[in-house]
Amino acid sequence: MTTTELTGAEDVAWDLSDLYESGDDPRLDADVQEAEEAAAAFRERYYGKVAELSAAELSEAIGERERIESILTRAIYYAHLWFATDMADPPRGALVARLTEAGAALDTQLLFFGLEIADLEDEAAEALLAADELEHWRHWLRSVRKFRPYLLTEPEEKIFTEKSVSGVSAWARLYEELLGAVRVQLDGAEISFEEAMAKLHSGDRDERRRASDAVTEALAPGLRTRTFVFNTIVLDKSIDDRLRSYPTWISARNLRNDTTDEAVQALVDAAVARYDVVQRYYTLKAKLIGLDRLTFYDRFAPIADDPAKASWGEAREIVLGAYTDFSAESGEIVERFFRDNWIDAPVRENKRTGAFCATSVPGVHPYVLMNFTGDRRSILTLAHELGHGLHGTLALPLGLFNADTPLTTAETASVFGEALTFKRLLALEDDPHRRLNLLAGRIEDSIATVFRQIALNRFEDVVHTERREQGELSTERLEELWLETQRRMFGDSVEIDGYGTWWSYIPHFMGTPGYVYAYAYGFLFALAIFRRYELEGDSMVEPYLELLRAGGSKPPEELARMVGLDLTDPGIWESGIDALAAELDEAEALAGDIGLG
Numbered sequence: 001m002t003t004t005e006l007t008g009a010e011d012v013a014w015d016l017s018d019l020y021e022s023g024d025d026p027r028l029d030a031d032v033q034e035a036e037e038a039a040a041a042f043r044e045r046y047y048g049k050v051a052e053l054s055a056a057e058l059s060e061a062i063g064e065r066e067r068i069e070s071i072l073t074r075a076i077y078y079a080h081l082w083f084a085t086d087m088a089d090p091p092r093g094a095l096v097a098r099l100t101e102a103g104a105a106l107d108t109q110l111l112f113f114g115l116e117i118a119d120l121e122d123e124a125a126e127a128l129l130a131a132d133e134l135e136h137w138r139h140w141l142r143s144v145r146k147f148r149p150y151l152l153t154e155p156e157e158k159i160f161t162e163k164s165v166s167g168v169s170a171w172a173r174l175y176e177e178l179l180g181a182v183r184v185q186l187d188g189a190e191i192s193f194e195e196a197m198a199k200l201h202s203g204d205r206d207e208r209r210r211a212s213d214a215v216t217e218a219l220a221p222g223l224r225t226r227t228f229v230f231n232t233i234v235l236d237k238s239i240d241d242r243l244r245s246y247p248t249w250i251s252a253r254n255l256r257n258d259t260t261d262e263a264v265q266a267l268v269d270a271a272v273a274r275y276d277v278v279q280r281y282y283t284l285k286a287k288l289i290g291l292d293r294l295t296f297y298d299r300f301a302p303i304a305d306d307p308a309k310a311s312w313g314e315a316r317e318i319v320l321g322a323y324t325d326f327s328a329e330s331g332e333i334v335e336r337f338f339r340d341n342w343i344d345a346p347v348r349e350n351k352r353t354g355a356f357c358a359t360s361v362p363g364v365h366p367y368v369l370m371n372f373t374g375d376r377r378s379i380l381t382l383a384h385e386l387g388h389g390l391h392g393t394l395a396l397p398l399g400l401f402n403a404d405t406p407l408t409t410a411e412t413a414s415v416f417g418e419a420l421t422f423k424r425l426l427a428l429e430d431d432p433h434r435r436l437n438l439l440a441g442r443i444e445d446s447i448a449t450v451f452r453q454i455a456l457n458r459f460e461d462v463v464h465t466e467r468r469e470q471g472e473l474s475t476e477r478l479e480e481l482w483l484e485t486q487r488r489m490f491g492d493s494v495e496i497d498g499y500g501t502w503w504s505y506i507p508h509f510m511g512t513p514g515y516v517y518a519y520a521y522g523f524l525f526a527l528a529i530f531r532r533y534e535l536e537g538d539s540m541v542e543p544y545l546e547l548l549r550a551g552g553s554k555p556p557e558e559l560a561r562m563v564g565l566d567l568t569d570p571g572i573w574e575s576g577i578d579a580l581a582a583e584l585d586e587a588e589a590l591a592g593d594i595g596l597g
């Protein structure tokens, strides 16, 4: 960490007293105890009786269930936020561990409630869903019930849950441990996997190549073991899906993401059909960094040194300006984050790296954590997290259950806010080299979020399908499928010889099969809304804010309709990709103008 330069963010620390005074605030223990007692009373009152409840009684029960979870969630949030700013302080780690255990115990205690709701006969459930008393909980009820066709009997479910600890979760953990133990030998020294990967961002091609060779070498030992783990996890999933009668390997994931197999397939098709965007960009990038053609380790090379740094004050002005220009209301909400100390900004020792927004803290505004360095990326990160903050603030009155969004719509406001801010940054920049640099950074982020994730999804798709149809896949076969699916995206624009074993370090494949496409889904959904805003202007402001106010109380299709979009129309994905391609057009034109294209 080199923090010789001051950014003006040094004293921008959040004030958590809206949650609790401190880690030993007596209200913390009192809240945990209240949640535990209320959970015990809840179980006593409702266990085995959900089917007998009237609509009004069920509404009351769900309200109580939410209240109990809100109390504990608030305490858990506090513990995580307090911990994040000083992870070396033992009392903070201890509080997180203690509350995590309390949370798990509470979940076990209350699990029956969701199961009994899912178990209601369809006819009874439909009557309840139609009742006025349950209007507020309608979407939540549907979300709980949608798994009903795939649930097994209670004793079977119990075996599933208990055996998973020694089954699929154990394999996933073994994989994590194998990966965690990978050490890279580079230039005579041993470095971590992350450090080696970071060197792929170096401006020195020789350093990138050596780092990449070292990574390939480090991935070789244990490759057969990781192949076996992958096969086992894929097999386990296929057994699970067969017993539960899910139509495809990804159906369970789609259901959890509140979307459908058709919508996801349309997304995948749209992205695959536009792989030319990736190929055009990497062809341009090769020219920009003076190469005939990129090799896979050149993808993250910097295009130019950008010494321009923004102070915290400037970053605040740019981001706040972008939100205020969009709408006075969103500007006012975002301003409160700065004014009332809801942001923790500086780089500090023992602080969590990266950035996040604690969006749905029950009854309290969201909090934002980041590590502000003053570079352009940092400004966009601030805009991104404040988008989550805006979303969380607008949806707060809905309460915990209805405000909570699935992965597929969780990134709407953050990506949108980033797009607003990016436009402003670009408008403020006259120098063509720096404009090009800004655009290139933006396109690279988009490629990583959209096309790369879809290519990963295509790899998963063929692996899961082939495992089901033909049995175990060898290391060589996995390498072949990986290169095939990657080559399809890169075309001739990137040389990928030597890249064959790099599938084996991607944790999502093992930990959460099917997960990766959600990044592309969320990003393109937000960009499609942004594109509509660009075309239609201010008439989109209110519908968009209404969509944010609806939080997770409606399915994504309904949210999309609020802003005039149809999620069943593949055109929505194309429109998001068009927004991306327009940025690429501009980058190509700029490169031509300054004689680099």
Ligand SMILES: [Zn+2]
Residues within 6 Å of the ligand: 384, 388, 411, 414
């Ligand atoms: Zn985000």
